[in-house]
Amino acid sequence: MELHGKIAVVTGAASGLGLATCKQLAAAGALIAGFDRDEKKLQALKSDLGDACLTRVVDVADETSVKDGIAAIVAAFGGVHVAVNCAGVADAAKTVSKGEPFPIATWNKVIGINLTGTFNIIRFAALAMSKNTPDADGGERGVIVNTASGAASQGQIGQAAYSASKAGVIGLTLPVARDLAPQGIRVVSIAPGLFDTAMVAGMPDNVSQSIIDRMILYPNRMGQPREFARLVQHIVENSYLNATTLNLDAGARMQAR
Numbered sequence: 001m002e003l004h005g006k007i008a009v010v011t012g013a014a015s016g017l018g019l020a021t022c023k024q025l026a027a028a029g030a031l032i033a034g035f036d037r038d039e040k041k042l043q044a045l046k047s048d049l050g051d052a053c054l055t056r057v058v059d060v061a062d063e064t065s066v067k068d069g070i071a072a073i074v075a076a077f078g079g080v081h082v083a084v085n086c087a088g089v090a091d092a093a094k095t096v097s098k099g100e101p102f103p104i105a106t107w108n109k110v111i112g113i114n115l116t117g118t119f120n121i122i123r124f125a126a127l128a129m130s131k132n133t134p135d136a137d138g139g140e141r142g143v144i145v146n147t148a149s150g151a152a153s154q155g156q157i158g159q160a161a162y163s164a165s166k167a168g169v170i171g172l173t174l175p176v177a178r179d180l181a182p183q184g185i186r187v188v189s190i191a192p193g194l195f196d197t198a199m200v201a202g203m204p205d206n207v208s209q210s211i212i213d214r215m216i217l218y219p220n221r222m223g224q225p226r227e228f229a230r231l232v233q234h235i236v237e238n239s240y241l242n243a244t245t246l247n248l249d250a251g252a253r254m255q256a257r
């Protein structure tokens, strides 16, 4: 799908991978709808991108918030062609720690945002996409990109909820792509390794450095958000990519800690 003049919704738009994706897709000529729950940081995105961008406080875990957010894009811009799911949290806990089981509130929060939140955007964005006029070139109506993680299959200590949520994102990629193929909508997920964002800045320095030194094959550094964003652009533009999860991780193989 050609990006110029298309309408792209990006969640987690205020920071990290989502923010870089907004800038990349805007530079390619798309109109951007940035969703996040961080209103202050959304204002910075709006001042950066100006009229080519609308921003809105949306909690992806909340069905009504997502439904209203997608309706606001259709009202303002006339439709949705691209949806990129980047909103996510990485709250960690051990299955049993200090005589207590994994807090179920933490489990529900991580699954609610990373997995249910991703599916909320998919459901309502796909409904809007299904009303698009098919592209003259190939009949496409939309493209959905989800963010999984290497943790889906190589989760570290403390990542039970996070890994389960991201394995869920990979798991839904094929059936959702099958559901939406008749409407001309493609679905692709990206499984990033370690990227230089606020999420990773929250880790102790020795933990992220240990991942770089011991677990990343080459190049021995964190990924840059723009490298993720460039892959999102490629997925949108390359119509033969569908129903798959792409690793973007410099060959990382995560260990237990």
Ligand SMILES: NC(=O)c1ccc[n+]([C@@H]2O[C@H](COP(=O)([O-])OP(=O)(O)OC[C@H]3O[C@@H](n4cnc5c(N)ncnc54)[C@H](O)[C@@H]3O)[C@@H](O)[C@H]2O)c1
Binding pocket: 011, 012, 013, 014, 015, 016, 017, 018, 035, 036, 037, 038, 058, 059, 060, 061, 085, 086, 087, 088, 089, 090, 113, 114, 117, 147, 148, 149, 150, 191, 192, 193, 194, 195, 196, 197, 198, 199, 200
């Ligand atoms: N950074 C990494 O190394 C890495 C690796 C693998 C996967 N990921 C995934 O990439 C995605 C983006 O993460 P990031 O590294 O850019 O982190 P980040 O913390 O910089 O950005 C995440 C954004 O999501 C927003 N968000 C959180 N909960 C939300 C909600 N309920 N509704 C709307 N917005 C919400 C936050 O406000 C924040 O702006 C996440 O899904 C994360 O799990 C990141």
